[in-house]
Amino acid sequence: MTFEENIKKWVALDNNIKHINEKLKELRNNKSELEGSIQHYLDINNIENPTIEITDGKLKVGVNKIQSPLTYKYIDQCLMNTIRNEDHVGKIMTYIKDNRDVKVEKTIKRTYNK
Structure with missing residues (x-):
């Protein structure tokens, strides 16, 4: 294939x-709305953690616990709460930021004319 053919493809x-x-975004939004309706029905009818039989398996309703991400701000706060030495915490934070692995990838990005 030529360069132009590759670009067109x-x-x-x-x-x-x-x-x-x-x-896919539209489908996910529709699914999320239905999930909210199902959860609301289960809540008002005091149904907890049901398993619903469907044609090709089961729907299990439960609770997920989602932890917040490890941010620099959170790590800094935790270190300040345990070490309580601003200079040491500053050095540790600088070390963490300076020594993170950096992955470099070549990419092709598309922009659209306005």
């Missing part, structure tokens, strides 16, 4: 991916 694939992602 790349753009066509990118268009297809964009269209599919838009459709």
